[in-house]
Amino acid sequence: MASERDLTVSAESSATSAPADASRRSFLTAGASAAILAGFATRTHAQTQASLAGPPPGPWSWTSEQELRFLVARVTNGWNPATYARAVQLGYDAFLEEQLDHTALADPEVTAMLPAYPSLSLSSKQIYDQYVVPNDTNTAINQLKTATIVRAIYSKRQLFERMVEFWGDHFSVDHNDGQVQWLKTVEDRDVIRANAFGTFTNLLIADAKSAAMLYYLDNYRNFSTAPNENYSREVMELHTLDVGHYSEMDVAELARCLTGWQYRGTSLANHGEFFFNAAQHDNGQKVVRGVVIQPGGLAEGELVLTQLAHDIATARFLARKLCNWFLSYNTPQVVIDSVAGVFRASGGDIKSVLRKIFARETLHMMSPASTVKIKRPFHLVASTVRSILPEVSAPVRFITELATMGHTTFGWSSPNGYPDTAQAWGTVLLDRWNFMSRFFSNSIVGVNVNAAKLFGPVTKGSLASHANRLLTGGFMAPEDVAAVQAYADGQPTLNDTLRREVLALAASTPSFQTY
């Protein structure tokens, strides 16, 4: 950690050398105030229409430091000295490429931690026999949730983890729902993680065949004599085309194509594995979105899913969601269109899409102020730990903390995944502030923040500016630092409690709650 302290100092000096660029508040006020408000506005249809009608934006000027800060903020689960130093060392393009080539990135810390979660490497049958049969309903669930949090915090493959989180919401299954409780582990490993940086087509088809999704959206009960169209609707509405690009007849016809898609039951050694039950497949001819699908068994569904994955509507829908996730709540339509173009031209190659999203010329189509987003609670927790890296001996405790903030990992009950909007997360603040209070006061079991060590000989009059360096490398808005320092100034004595309160307050300000 000695090198980290040094790097903190270097980040600090770079901040003080360019205060105007460094301040998030001036970062915000650099743009037109209307753009700021638009950046925070809930995405609505009306606004989308308005942005379609508006003039093409940009180009905007970004300093190279702004670009690098932005990249680190968006491809990681939060700033820390080591990560930022690595980005400075490699430069913008090379840092992005390093994150994209994730298997080449050694990840010793996480590799050492994961054996604590042995169910991660088991088959669904093994999880079922070892945990579910003996009536242990929580262990495997909590291991997966905890490992997800641990990876988000400690993995060197930060962009990969951000992408995994995105796909987990895009193909959301409710971890509480029946068999998903034990099927989600394999889906997370063999579907989401295995394809997160692959092609969208492969991901979509793997997901359609995953036991967790077959169960959650009822396609395993979709029979020729008794169709169930739950999955067929959601795969078009939520996973590919978006609403408005298919008819009720298409839902029914796609359901017929997907009859007989099932997974092996709990009594079998290969429980959870996909199989095609020809006896329960509807062998008639179908017409989906105007295309005649000749009888072909399993191939019918695979064909339609492939067509859906390559549809222009899918490219546009995914581009919009990915831009919202990585760039801005209000990404200009011209940017979304260009990303959609790459999505389609590359056959849904996710790395190509990410390169387009993070291309510098893409950034220059947006004002820096318009990109400000609010951290979702998962991101907020991960970024808090990442900033000062305290001892965390029981990360399982973060499950409860996330539940309090409305963001239980894999806990969204509807198939559309947790929202990614300012309206959803920017309007419920108290639990986010209270998390910071518990975290920095060591009230969360297993979290040990050593405030005395973090602050060293820092005087009372410099507490807030030091907290700023510890949490963000010196990039908090001056107003936020001043508000926290005003609190410190009003307290009679410098002691450990005050240091902790200052850290909690600094992390409660908009500077840390947004990114």
Place this chain on the structure above:
Amino acid sequence: MNHENCEHTNADQHGLDRRQFLGRSVIGATAALTAPAWLPRVSFAAGAGPSPRDTLVVIFLRGGADGMTFCAPYGDGELYNRRPTLAIRPPGQANGAINLDGFFGLAPAMAPLLTPYQAGNLAFVHASGLSDPSRSHFDMQKWMEFGVPGAQATTVSNGWLGRYLQTIAPSGPGLLRGIGIASILPRGLSGGPAVQAVPNPAAFVISGSTSTAAARRAAIAAAYAQEPDPMSSAAANTFAAMDLMASINFTTYVPANGAVYPATTFGTALRNAAAIIKAQIGVEVIEVDLGGWDLHNQLGPTTGAMATLMGELAGAMRAFHDDLNDVNQTLNRVTTVALSEFGRRASENGSFGIDHGHGNAMIVMGGHVNGGQVIRVWPGLALPNLDNGDLAITIDYRDILSEILVDRMACTSLPAVFPGWTMTNRGITN
């Protein structure tokens, strides 16, 4: 806060006035609002808005709660052709319906609502909903909460409850006008002045040392005061809600008439809603959600998933009814509406479940509800009468909400709340 402000547009609601107010007033009010008794010691001045008027409680049943199960049209013989295994049987048969009016009957699990129905305080509105062709949960929840069909999507960007609050001055002090007892603000309230999600009203306080809480709060307030919306107004609303919730002692709250709420998140939320209403702290609109109704597989109308949910819904609404039916006749100034984004398909599917449908039943409860009846223009369940295989909608849900807003909520700006809709009076209130 200036009451005149509330007449203005959404942008004004989130403008500078509240932030100035935050800086000047809420912090100062902290000390005055720490009364330990369950009822607040502080007496609030009445607002400038028309008064008295009801508190409106909206229960959103997310996922498509099947109205043909919870309020079954057993008198339409076609029901049993559409749903040979899942339909609630007629009264008198095993697990049969509880007769309401000779045509409709309650599912057995809905039995707790029979008493309010017979007392004339509860009505159903059947074959109702929002006429939009979509069968998507997410679309239909959004349009119902926005108060327009998808075809009018470009005309609004916020919720009907939020717009109602925009168009009328507060009935009370206006510090906290709408709350969602939820972890995320329900969309129906979005855009409203002084609206806030309060996940747990009984524990809406700042953590850490109580001796430094006020000063720490002041620091946070100062940081958020200059932030763009939604965060600055969310912070201001949070502080207002903290003060008001702290003025109520939820743990010692005793429901009237021995009412017992189900020990579930939803039951507790309605119990807390009753305490908030009786405390008269100026909250005008409360939303509570109950999800889990999307039962494509194994509906369980008499024993199973839907029966359990109906038991929770009916048990909590019954307790709410009895609790509000107190010596102060609180029930006479509260109207509660339970609705869902759509009903489920007329016919059952092959998984003993029912897919997404269209027309549905609403539940309306209150002292000024024309209860004891199932309001409907029944379209019938014969195949030719269905709307793409679903119960048709013959009463738009906006008729019901409009009547409640006009008669019970002093609304004079219906066109702003439900743009493009001309209300037909359905006789839901008296």
